[in-house]
Amino acid sequence: MKRILVFQTAFIGDLVLVSSLVKSVAKTYGDSKVFLVCKKGYESIYEGFEYLEGVIPYDKKGIRKFASRLESMNFNVVFSPHRSHRTSVLLFLSKIPLRVGFDNAGFSFLYNCRVKYRQGIHEVERNAELFTAVNPGAVVDLQPELFVSEKEKNCIKEKFSINFPFAVIAPGSVWPTKRWLPEYFASVGRYLMKEKGLVPVIVGSRADVPVAEEVFNRIPFAVNTAGKTSLRDLMALIAGSSVVITNDSSPAHFASAFKRPVVAVFGPTVKEFGFYPLGEKAKVAEIPLYCRPCGIHGGKRCREGHFKCMKDLKPEMVFPLIDEVLK
Structure with a gap:
């Protein structure tokens, strides 16, 4: 063996x-x-x-x-x-x-x-x-996959009194330049609620609490779980969601693993690096710019000083992608 x-x-x-x-x-x-x-x-x-x-x-x-x-x-x-x-x-x-x-x-x-x-x-x-390389001809399975039980999904919904269809919004990232603007995430939250009947559930680690609160302050009808969940809780929320809206960060990959519809916002990074969300209902929101990409991990600040990759990527450009993945 x-x-x-x-x-x-x-x-x-x-x-x-x-x-x-x-x-x-x-x-x-x-x-x-x-x-x-x-x-x-x-x-x-x-x-x-x-x-x-x-x-x-x-x-x-x-x-x-x-x-x-x-x-x-x-x-x-x-x-x-x-x-x-x-x-x-x-x-x-x-x-x-x-x-x-x-x-x-x-x-x-x-x-x-x-x-x-x-x-x-x-x-x-x-x-x-x-x-x-060491098993020529081997059949490989390219689909990421993880496991979350129905009990875990139910427990996290009970913890935050989520008794309705919901969308996950993940506004955080270790890298500041990977973060889409909080007001843009809030606009997406309003769109999800008004047009799709989905309550936004904001997620994030303890480090993401400040940016999560910036989003929540603009859409107080949302549920803010940032800083209040374990990794398993986060996974259960994503697995039980109707759609995930995220930066280029781990929630995009969790969404792929649970085969959830997902829209990932890419600013300093590009799909060609090979870390975009996978699946038939996975989309990347991005705009062409002369300065993209500026690094595989983004950075602490925009090297050009304008941050157009995120500022010029308006929420109205993301709405149609949400429509597509929710068809």
Whole structure:
């Protein structure tokens, strides 16, 4: 029986997208045990995920100690979409016989199978190529997938007294330039309520509370859950929603994993980076500008000083996309 490890300790969105790689490996090797290493604090994302034997949290401290732990678990192969120098060293020290990583990873020479990191394709496709590099002809499943129970959906609705069809609005992002304007999100909230009969439910982490409150202050008929939910609660809200309106951030990928209609607002980033929402009812709102993209993660401030990628992307441009995904 093979023991297989998938290593992804990056952002939440990256962790959601790696679910398709885990599925592909598990489906191909039905008699194998597949484990996932993720950043400590994110392991709850994979609760109830049938394709995993276990999730191993890592706090990114003590490389040698953690490598020894992985060595003791006797893995045969590790697939690593994570491209940091730390990860390459850790996995080399773990002495896993077959280590598969991207050719542009830091210290990529420490992998004994290096796969070309291709631009212009979706991240789930790139991740799949790590697998097919050592399993030519393998059938891969590119659909991200996570699990949330009906009990969890009902509990979160009960917690916030949500007894009506609702839309999720996610106005936050770690990167300030990735945040669409709060007044624009509020306009979308009014549109959802008036035209679609959907109550806006604002979501976000504790760090997102200030921007969430800016939105809520403009649409007090909304439900503001920002800073009051766990990761599982957030997942349950998205899984139970009618549509998700979000920046280029993790809620877009959660929406893909739960096959929910989604409109993602892209400003400094572009679809070509490979991190857009997937699905038949997934749309990206963006406008062409000479300065786009300005970085794969956005930034703290607009380099050009005008922030047109977000300011000129008016709510009226997003309304038709909402109509399309809700057909």
